[in-house]
Amino acid sequence: MSTKRKALPKGIAAGEFDKAIKELKAILGDENVLVDEVRLAPYNKIMMPVPNDQHAPSAAITPASVEQIQGVLKVLNKYRIPVYPISTGKNLGYGSAAPVQRGQIVMDLRRMNKIIEVDPDLCTALVEPGVTYQQLYDYLQEKKLPLWFSCPAPSAIAGPLGNMVDRGVGYTPYGEHFLFSCGMEVVLANGDVLRTGMGSMPNSNTWQVFKWGYGPTLDGMFTQSNYGIVTKMGMWLMPAPPDFRPFCIQYPNETDITKIVDALRPLRIAMVIPNAVVIAHTLWEAPCTPVKRADYYTGPGAIPDAAVGKIQKDHNIGAWNVYAGLYGTKETNDANWKIIEAVAAGTGGKIITAEQSKGSQALQYRFDLMKGKPNLGEFGLYNWRGGGGSIWFAPVSQAKGSETLKQMKMAKDILAKYGFDYVGEFIVGWRDMHHVIDLLFDRSDETQTKNAYACYDELLHTFAKEGYGMYRANTAFAEKVAATYGPVKRSVEKKLKKALDPNNILAPGRCGISL
Numbered sequence: 001m002s003t004k005r006k007a008l009p010k011g012i013a014a015g016e017f018d019k020a021i022k023e024l025k026a027i028l029g030d031e032n033v034l035v036d037e038v039r040l041a042p043y044n045k046i047m048m049p050v051p052n053d054q055h056a057p058s059a060a061i062t063p064a065s066v067e068q069i070q071g072v073l074k075v076l077n078k079y080r081i082p083v084y085p086i087s088t089g090k091n092l093g094y095g096s097a098a099p100v101q102r103g104q105i106v107m108d109l110r111r112m113n114k115i116i117e118v119d120p121d122l123c124t125a126l127v128e129p130g131v132t133y134q135q136l137y138d139y140l141q142e143k144k145l146p147l148w149f150s151c152p153a154p155s156a157i158a159g160p161l162g163n164m165v166d167r168g169v170g171y172t173p174y175g176e177h178f179l180f181s182c183g184m185e186v187v188l189a190n191g192d193v194l195r196t197g198m199g200s201m202p203n204s205n206t207w208q209v210f211k212w213g214y215g216p217t218l219d220g221m222f223t224q225s226n227y228g229i230v231t232k233m234g235m236w237l238m239p240a241p242p243d244f245r246p247f248c249i250q251y252p253n254e255t256d257i258t259k260i261v262d263a264l265r266p267l268r269i270a271m272v273i274p275n276a277v278v279i280a281h282t283l284w285e286a287p288c289t290p291v292k293r294a295d296y297y298t299g300p301g302a303i304p305d306a307a308v309g310k311i312q313k314d315h316n317i318g319a320w321n322v323y324a325g326l327y328g329t330k331e332t333n334d335a336n337w338k339i340i341e342a343v344a345a346g347t348g349g350k351i352i353t354a355e356q357s358k359g360s361q362a363l364q365y366r367f368d369l370m371k372g373k374p375n376l377g378e379f380g381l382y383n384w385r386g387g388g389g390s391i392w393f394a395p396v397s398q399a400k401g402s403e404t405l406k407q408m409k410m411a412k413d414i415l416a417k418y419g420f421d422y423v424g425e426f427i428v429g430w431r432d433m434h435h436v437i438d439l440l441f442d443r444s445d446e447t448q449t450k451n452a453y454a455c456y457d458e459l460l461h462t463f464a465k466e467g468y469g470m471y472r473a474n475t476a477f478a479e480k481v482a483a484t485y486g487p488v489k490r491s492v493e494k495k496l497k498k499a500l501d502p503n504n505i506l507a508p509g510r511c512g513i514s515l
């Protein structure tokens with residue numbers, strides 16, 4: 001008789017599933033094949049406005065080597081059971097550690113957590129999927145290596161490989177993470193192990209220093225996709241600069257976003273400001289200050305502008321708060337500082353230096369992130385409304401003031417229609433800005449949850465009509481977001497899937513890709 005399971009992979013009978021589990025246990029050991037509901041609970045904690053059931057895994061497995069992954073794939077191909085690989089599994093607000101479709105087996109790679117190599121001369125690292133940013137930070141500190149990396153806000157618990165394959169971002173000059181990765185090792189669905197770039201060349205020692213190799217560059221195919229399981233990643237580290245000068249510039253009005261972006265763009269493109277700049281709205285800063293929404297507004301609908309204005313005054317927060325830094329020698333930073341002062345004065349901004357920021361939680365965690373020091377300061381966002389609901393709405397904008405203002409107004413209006421606040425920021429930006437909005441809602445409240453789903457849907461389709469596409473999306477909306485990019489791209493993605501994963505066993509549905 002087969003065991004009773006909460007979720008099974010689509011189209012797989014319980015008896016077949018049990019047989020597969022037995023074979024997986026023979027490869028990984030009983031303790032590394034989780035089927036018990038209590039042990040599966042961490043893989044089903046989502047923040048999205050859909051029922052947990054939609055993303056319930058049938059099992060979770062924790063392989064410890066490439067060879068074990070190859071063995072697992074043989075079994076999964078035989079039974080046609082889909083698997084959803086995660087690295088550190090902290091994709092919070094984008095799907096967390098839960099599979100994209102109900103019944104997929106989560107492949108949790110946390111036991112593969114070696115920092116394989118750090119080259120202090122070339123400033124490179126080669127890491128496995130389970131390595132966390134905190135682990136890498138501690139390693140560099142212990143070895144007294146003056147090297148920095150770029151990390152996302154939940155850096156203490158998240159990891160460079162998982163973040164990079166979802167094309168995440170951070171806050172140092174290396175903030176566009178995929179751009180600063182160099183070389184991957186990928187296990188394909190048939191068990192072949194591909195090394196990208198120079199990694200395919202026997203005896204090469206340039207895998208982590210030259211991205212392209214010969215012929216087509218394949219790395220991008222393994223980001224925001226389901227064409228392989230990434231088991232190693234090279235990344236570039238930056239030398240700690242002799243002088244680091246972080247600063248914040250606060251602006252009083254919401255419409256100031258126009259002049260901020262137009263003033264910063266030339267400085268970013270010319271790399272006078274080298275890091276991934278953040279322009280954060282009051283309501284992003286407030287919860288991290290920390291300020292509670294309920295202390296300012298308990299009525300229906302979105303928080304009114306007057307209450308937002310009061311928060312700004314009470315807590316010295318700008319309508320927009322620009323975070324950037326100078327990374328150089330004292331001499332170069334002294335020279336560039338004059339440019340920053342002139343820009344702030346010319347645009348009506350108030351500069352806050354590191355010295356003046358002492359005692360401010362919001363400024364401190366930002367300044368730490370700008371030098372790649374892991375922390376969890378941004379989790380304050382979840383105290384704003386409470387109830388644990390969060391989905392990131394993240395359209396890309398040109399780095400032009402008129403465009404950012406237009407996107408901000410569009411988003412704020414749609415959010416308000418459903419009773420939600422505009423908690424947004426613009427980040428990265430040489431020529432683009434990732435416009436990142438945290439749609440915060442109370443997941444224990446059925447109406448709010450329904451509204452959050454409808455609101456995201458409207459945001460997505462209204463933005464798409466204007467030609468604005470997402471840089472990244474949560475798993476509940478993967479299919480809808482993929483559809484906004486048109487049929488030809490999707491048809492090519494499907495052909496690639498068919499060629500590389502004919503049994504459709506690698507995370508079908510991730511980023512809308514499936515057979």
Ligand SMILES: Cc1cc2nc3c(=O)[nH]c(=O)nc-3n(C[C@H](O)[C@H](O)[C@H](O)COP(=O)(O)OP(=O)(O)OC[C@H]3O[C@@H](n4cnc5c(N)ncnc54)[C@H](O)[C@@H]3O)c2cc1C
Nearest residue numbers: 086087088089090091092152153158159162163168169230
């Ligand atoms: C308060 C807060 C602030 C945040 N700020 C940021 C931010 O500044 N920047 C940012 O980028 N994100 C941010 N996030 C989102 C997210 O938490 C981070 O991007 C985080 O780094 C992703 O989780 P992870 O690193 O554990 O990756 P994982 O969850 O392990 O991986 C992400 C996804 O990539 C795929 N994947 C993972 N590993 C593999 C593999 N080995 N092979 C194939 N596919 C794989 C899976 O589909 C997985 O779901 C924030 C979240 C919160 C809650």
